[in-house]
Amino acid sequence: MDTLIPYLLLSAGLFCVGLTGVMLRRNAILILAGVELMLNAANINFVAFWRFHPGADDMSGLVMVLFTIAIAAAEAAVGLALVISIFRHYRSTDPEILEDLKG
Amino acid sequence: MNDLISYIWLIPGLPILAALALTFWPVAKRKGAAWLAISAMALSFVISLFAFGAVPRSAEEGVVTRLIHNFTWFDVGTSSMRIGWILDPLNVVMLVMVTFVSLLVFIYSMGYMEKDPRFVRFYAFLSLFAGAMLGLLIANHLLVLFMCWEVVGLASYLLIGFWFQKPSAAAACKKAFITTRIGDLGLFIGMVWLYGEAGTLLFYDAGQGCLESSSLRLIASLPGMAGMTAAATIGCLLFFGAMGKSGQFPLHVWLPDAMEGPTPVSALIHAATMVAAGVFLMARVHPLLTYPDAGTQALSFITWVGAITALIGALAACAQTDLKRILAFSTISQLGYMMLGLGTGGVAVAMFHLITHAFFKALLFLGAGSVIHGCHDEQDIRYMGGLRKIMPVTFATYGVGMLALAGFPLVTSGFWSKDEILHAAAHWHGHPAPFIMALVGAFLTAFYMTRQMCHVFFGKNRLQERENASEEHPVVPHESPASMLMPLRILAGLAIIAGFMGTPLFPWFQSFLEGGTLEWHGTALFHGSTLGLLIGSSALVLGGLIVGWWFYSSLVFDPLRDKDPLDEKLPAGWFATLRAKFYLDEFYESTVLEGARLLAMGAAWLERHVMIPMMPLFAFGTRIMSWITRFWDEWVINASFDRSCKGIQNQSERVSTVHTGNIQFYLQIVALGFVLLAIIWIWGGGQ
Amino acid sequence: MNLVFAIIALITLASAIAAMCLRNLVHCVLCLTVTFTGIAMTYLQLSAQFVGFSQIMVYVGAVSVLVIFALLMTRGGNELNLRDWNPRHWLIGLGTGLLTFGVMATGIFKSSLTRSAAPDSKTESVKTIGESLLNEYVLPLEALALLLTVALIGAALLAMPERKTASSPHSDRPQTKGDPTN
Numbered sequence: 001m002d003t004l005i006p007y008l009l010l011s012a013g014l015f016c017v018g019l020t021g022v023m024l025r026r027n028a029i030l031i032l033a034g035v036e037l038m039l040n041a042a043n044i045n046f047v048a049f050w051r052f053h054p055g056a057d058d059m060s061g062l063v064m065v066l067f068t069i070a071i072a073a074a075e076a077a078v079g080l081a082l083v084i085s086i087f088r089h090y091r092s093t094d095p096e097i098l099e100d101l102k103g
Numbered sequence: 104m105n106d107l108i109s110y111i112w113l114i115p116g117l118p119i120l121a122a123l124a125l126t127f128w129p130v131a132k133r134k135g136a137a138w139l140a141i142s143a144m145a146l147s148f149v150i151s152l153f154a155f156g157a158v159p160r161s162a163e164e165g166v167v168t169r170l171i172h173n174f175t176w177f178d179v180g181t182s183s184m185r186i187g188w189i190l191d192p193l194n195v196v197m198l199v200m201v202t203f204v205s206l207l208v209f210i211y212s213m214g215y216m217e218k219d220p221r222f223v224r225f226y227a228f229l230s231l232f233a234g235a236m237l238g239l240l241i242a243n244h245l246l247v248l249f250m251c252w253e254v255v256g257l258a259s260y261l262l263i264g265f266w267f268q269k270p271s272a273a274a275a276c277k278k279a280f281i282t283t284r285i286g287d288l289g290l291f292i293g294m295v296w297l298y299g300e301a302g303t304l305l306f307y308d309a310g311q312g313c314l315e316s317s318s319l320r321l322i323a324s325l326p327g328m329a330g331m332t333a334a335a336t337i338g339c340l341l342f343f344g345a346m347g348k349s350g351q352f353p354l355h356v357w358l359p360d361a362m363e364g365p366t367p368v369s370a371l372i373h374a375a376t377m378v379a380a381g382v383f384l385m386a387r388v389h390p391l392l393t394y395p396d397a398g399t400q401a402l403s404f405i406t407w408v409g410a411i412t413a414l415i416g417a418l419a420a421c422a423q424t425d426l427k428r429i430l431a432f433s434t435i436s437q438l439g440y441m442m443l444g445l446g447t448g449g450v451a452v453a454m455f456h457l458i459t460h461a462f463f464k465a466l467l468f469l470g471a472g473s474v475i476h477g478c479h480d481e482q483d484i485r486y487m488g489g490l491r492k493i494m495p496v497t498f499a500t501y502g503v504g505m506l507a508l509a510g511f512p513l514v515t516s517g518f519w520s521k522d523e524i525l526h527a528a529a530h531w532h533g534h535p536a537p538f539i540m541a542l543v544g545a546f547l548t549a550f551y552m553t554r555q556m557c558h559v560f561f562g563k564n565r566l567q568e569r570e571n572a573s574e575e576h577p578v579v580p581h582e583s584p585a586s587m588l589m590p591l592r593i594l595a596g597l598a599i600i601a602g603f604m605g606t607p608l609f610p611w612f613q614s615f616l617e618g619g620t621l622e623w624h625g626t627a628l629f630h631g632s633t634l635g636l637l638i639g640s641s642a643l644v645l646g647g648l649i650v651g652w653w654f655y656s657s658l659v660f661d662p663l664r665d666k667d668p669l670d671e672k673l674p675a676g677w678f679a680t681l682r683a684k685f686y687l688d689e690f691y692e693s694t695v696l697e698g699a700r701l702l703a704m705g706a707a708w709l710e711r712h713v714m715i716p717m718m719p720l721f722a723f724g725t726r727i728m729s730w731i732t733r734f735w736d737e738w739v740i741n742a743s744f745d746r747s748c749k750g751i752q753n754q755s756e757r758v759s760t761v762h763t764g765n766i767q768f769y770l771q772i773v774a775l776g777f778v779l780l781a782i783i784w785i786w787g788g789g790q
Numbered sequence: 791m792n793l794v795f796a797i798i799a800l801i802t803l804a805s806a807i808a809a810m811c812l813r814n815l816v817h818c819v820l821c822l823t824v825t826f827t828g829i830a831m832t833y834l835q836l837s838a839q840f841v842g843f844s845q846i847m848v849y850v851g852a853v854s855v856l857v858i859f860a861l862l863m864t865r866g867g868n869e870l871n872l873r874d875w876n877p878r879h880w881l882i883g884l885g886t887g888l889l890t891f892g893v894m895a896t897g898i899f900k901s902s903l904t905r906s907a908a909p910d911s912k913t914e915s916v917k918t919i920g921e922s923l924l925n926e927y928v929l930p931l932e933a934l935a936l937l938l939t940v941a942l943i944g945a946a947l948l949a950m951p952e953r954k955t956a957s958s959p960h961s962d963r964p965q966t967k968g969d970p971t972n
Contacts, residue, residue: 020887099764
């Protein structure tokens with residue numbers, strides 16, 4: 001509370017958890033979930049820094065957070081649409097199927 | 104007329120062009136070919152007559168004026184090769200004679216070679232010869248003369264070997280060429296030496312020529328070989344060439360064999376023109392031989408060789424049985440006389456005899472051709488006879504020629520020209536032996552010619568007694584056609600008239616050649632020994648005629664049944680020696696030719712037993728080399744390259760396993776890489 | 791540290807880890823939703839009320855639902871063979887994650903920026919946010935609007951089922967008999 005450190009640690013932790021999930025989960029939807037998690041962790045960072053920033057009317061940190069939320073949402077929508085499309089073609093959400101670039 | 108000298112090249116040029124045209128002439132058009140050659144020759148003759156008129160005559164004794172036309176042939180860098188033409192009394196008489204005799208021979212050949220399948224080729228060769236001979240005459244440059252000399256030799260080779268299907272003819276033309284070549288070697292060395300000392304081979308070049316006083320002074324002062332001056336040595340070397348071409352001893356052996364060629368060839372080349380080229384050459388370079396400080400060894404050499412040749416030619420002619428061979432040896436003998444005259448008396452003496460000899464020897468050869476033609480190609484005089492009545496025109500003209508050759512007093516040209524030579528030989532400052540030899544030769548000349556006449560024209564005709572004559576088809580001799588008889592008549596007239604050019608009373612010829620005013624020397628006969636010599640030589644000639652008639656008259660002697668009277672009267676074996684031409688051919692065969700043969704055999708042995716066995720060795724070596732190369736290429740270079748390529752392939756296969764196709768794996772790697780970068784950035788360089 | 795924040799942080803982190811670890815996919819998504827809520831509470835704790843409520847509205851309300859929908863729509867495949875974790879390269883993944891956390895933590899602790907700041911009372915006002923959005927950040931705002939439009943259309947297009955009509959690529963070729971590809 002007195003310093004940024006806890007918030008930043010939380011952010012870092014969430015980010016790493018999300019990253020690990022992206023790298024390791026074998027469901028495309030959960031990969032997207034992990035990406036959302038990473039984005040949220042970055043948002044926490046933004047808000048924390050906004051809170052600890054001097055300047056009473058400076059809302060730029062929050063503006064960025066708003067933007068990020070909106071973009072993340074849009075991206076989640078498109079990504080999920082892609083996953084559904086792939087699912088229709090391959091009948092599976094396992095990302096390992098998509099190995100046409102192998103070799 | 105002064106421009107004539109620049110156009111003088113037309114005289115040899117026209118026959119050469121005719122020869123070129125005749126090379127491509129269709130074989131069927133014989134008449135056209137003959138007339139082409141004849142008209143080219145006639146044109147040359149006409150131009151020669153113009154040249155004769157154009158030559159300047161000098162009034163001063165001993166000074167000759169010449170028309171020269173020198174020009175540049177080609178340039179090599181900064182220096183240029185200059186050659187030229189010359190027209191002076193010496194070569195203009197030759198030009199007229201050569202063109203005229205050639206013209207007559209061309210006309211004669213129309214009849215003689217009528218049945219020959221290679222008629223057109225014959226005329227091509229004849230024209231080539233005529234062109235080259237004329238070129239030789241007008242050349243003002245020794246190298247040009249030499250080139251024409253060689254072409255003349257080539258034409259002689261082609262013409263002697265015209266009937267090359269006969270092995271004897273093929274051998275004869277080869278012998279002629281090689282023997283003259285040996286002489287040409289001396290000529291070439293002399294020419295090169297002369298060029299080296301004088302710096303130019305132009306004879307007359309406004310004071311710079313090699314026969315003009317500045318060069319001669321230089322050459323006469325330099326030392327040559329064997330104690331002679333360079334001038335004398337060069338003269339001897341040039342004479343070697345003349346010895347070959349003009350049939351002097353010992354290079355005369357080709358002339359008798361050259362009779363294998365057709366008779367017109369013998370008449371033109373081996374009587375009148377080519378063999379005279381040697382004499383002409385020596386006459387041309389006479390200033391070199393007679394330069395005051397040059398020494399007289401060259402002239403002595405020429406004189407001795409000429410005298411010996413004259414004698415042995417006459418001796419051998421006494422024992423021959425072939426019609427043309429008698430004439431061939433007679434030619435050799437007369438050429439010896441010409442050289443003798445050149446050595447002792449000078450250019451005019453030799454040239455006078457050359458001109459008269461050309462006329463009557465050509466006459467004799469053409470007459471012999473008529474006889475051979477009429478006797479159905481018989482050449483052995485033992486099988487002839489009685490042709491006096493069967494071939495009267497031939498007999499008459501041949502008789503005139505024979506008398507001219509023998510030197511019948513007063514009326515024949517041969518008498519006057521030979522007398523000049525005897526006169527010069529008698530007054531020679533050297534040894535008297537050449538003169539004696541000349542006298543003996545004169546006697547013998549009359550003797551053997553009478554012998555020939557008796558065999559051929561008198562007595563009973565023995566043609567039927569030939570081995571291949573049969574009873575059913577009698578071989579009857581006949582007179583020759585008019586195209587053959589006409590030249591005979593013309594030459595017979597000339598054989599008589601030409602002598603009057605140079606009598607002591609009115610020496611037109613000598614003054615023409617040597618300069619000086621022409622006047623009637625009324626008292627010339629009574630100077631010195633002139634009259635005595637005239638009477639003496641007449642006596643010799645008449646004596647020879649009488650002895651010949653005594654031995655060989657048909658009343659006494661029958662060639663087929665009796666042994667030759669000479670053979671009976673001479674010691675045993677002498678006649679055979681004469682008959683065999685002094686065994687000279689056999690001598691050459693055993694020494695020179697045998698040596699060449701041994702050399703060739705040695706070379707063949709070397710080839711067969713040394714070179715050829717070595718070939719497999721080379722082949723083996725080459726195979727070893729190629730095997731090594733292949734080994735290196737395949738197992739070292741290719742293998743290393745291939746191996747490295749395989750290595751790269753394997754490695755890249757291994758590396759490509761990174762591309763698993765798994766996107767999460769990609770992401771892991773990217774994240775890892777990024778983290779590492781971040782670490783490096785934070786704790787490395789950046790802040 | 792504030793106790794409240796500690797609890798919130800713990801809940802968030804735990805549910806995040808659960809979301810990444812659980813086998814049942816729906817449970818994962820539900821835990822994810824809890825994570826989103828925890829994050830929203832963090833925002834609130836940091837006096838960013840508008841953002842916090844936006845977070846709840848967007849993420850908990852829309853994104854989670856979206857994810858659940860997608861999840862439910864992609865069932866029925868070969869789920870039975872699925873295993874949760876990627877067996878081949880899980881070590882790299884884990885290692886990378888830990889390494890990343892380590893790096894960031896080290897960076898956080900080492901930096902002077904993170905220690906010095908003492909929080910002063912900062913209140914956010916929606917008015918100020920709106921003003922800055924429309925004054926300073928109007929361009930990103932419009933771009934965002936465009937992006938949302940495009941994403942909407944794109945997602946709709948992508949998720950549409952394929953229609954087999956004359957304009958599909960295969961029917962352009964003339965039909966031949968015995969063609970094995972047909």
